[in-house]
Amino acid sequence: MAEVLSEFADHLRWEAGRSEHTVRAYVGDVRGLISFAGARGVPSTGIDLDLLRAWLAEQTRRGAARTTVARQVSSAKTFCAWAHREGLLATNPAARLQAPKAHRTLPAVLDPEQAAAAIAAAASPPEARDTGGERDTGGERDTGGEVGHAGGGEDAPLALRDRLIVELLYSCGIRVGELCGLDLGDVDADRRVLRVIGKGDKQRSVPFGAPAAAAVAAWLQRGRPALVTAKSGEALLLGARGGRLDQRMARTVVHRATAAQGVEIGPHGLRHSAATHLLEGGADLRVVQELLGHSSLATTQLYTHVSVERLRAVHDQAHPRA
Known part of the structure; x- marks a missing residue:
């Protein structure tokens, strides 16, 4: 076997x-x-x-x-x-196997004000940081509390990194695995575009705005140089010991930043928030599909249900029979 x-x-x-x-x-x-x-x-x-x-x-x-x-x-x-x-089975017995229809549920969504507050909170030094027995070591397992933002407040290297984590996940709507896989060469600061490698090694370009550009610049100028080591390679985001940022740590950062807003969500929740706000702002569904890297438009359509309340408000205001 x-x-x-x-x-x-x-x-x-x-x-x-x-x-x-x-x-x-x-x-x-x-x-x-x-x-x-x-x-x-x-x-x-x-x-x-x-x-x-x-x-x-x-x-x-x-x-x-x-x-x-x-x-x-x-x-x-x-x-x-x-x-x-491969000749291990005489026939393919699973060809007629049917999968149950899964109940598709979507995570909670932040409103734009909560998202902005979460980004700011990510850079704020918490009273104590506990990652459930793991330190922020850039993919290396360790025990004990995390070093945190000690020394430098919002200008501390980890504070600059944490702000960038939440900023990029929300601003770009990328997956946490895509975020942690970013290399320095994937950031086009002049055009404000990320080159993202998604599922199935499919590459796409995702734009980011001025706030994210400022967060990228601050991290590259004052954050990353303080953490970089020989093992950092070309990784954009680093752990406290200089290795590539681990997805577990990125999730911890997001949960901590959003908990302060009363809606504790993970990276997928920020992705969901980004998609919802794009659609509510009038973005075309297929454009959102391309930005999120969905292979099927049906997946993107799942996000449209959140906009029902907005549609109802517009209908109540505009329709004579509302």
Whole structure:
């Protein structure tokens, strides 16, 4: 099983271009599927549609969320198609496997004033910073509280970085993984454009405004030079020890900054806020799709429901029969 899973992971990583997060999830799902089959005396080469359905039914019985089961269906379909091509399965038993329709939920959204306040709060030195047992080490695990913004207040290197984290996530609507993956060469300060590598290694250009440009300049001039080490490489954002910023730390920064506004959300919530404010400001749906890097317009359309209250207000004001 270990060899099969290793080859499947290589396929996902190098041929399908899936992210490391997706690779881990899919491999974990398939490991569970193979173990389920083995417990019933079925070798991995004997997986069929009935066994797949029994496996999914077992996940549901154990209380797995619909979104989790939907992902497991995707994992099984991807694995079986690959295994059939590789000659590990005589047929593709997952070709007729149906995924449950997931209940799509969106996170809370900040209003523009709350977003601005969260950006300002990110640079404010908190009373105490506790990252749940992890220090901000740029991807290196450690124990104890974080060093924080000590020494320099809002001009401290970490304060400048934290402000930039929240600013870029909200201003550009990019994913936290895309943010942490940014290199120095991905920032075009003159044109105020980021080059972002999204899902499937797809590249897109995302503009940013004057406030974000100021935050980038402050970080590059007074923040990054104070943290940079030999291991920093070309990473734009750094941890306290100079390594590339870890996604966990970026999430901690966002949660701390937004909690002060009474709506504690993560990076995806800032992305959701950016999309909502763009649409409410009159941006075309397809433009927002391109900015967010959605492969399907249907995904972008999920954000439009937040604008219903605004539409109702306009209708009440403008329509004679309102």
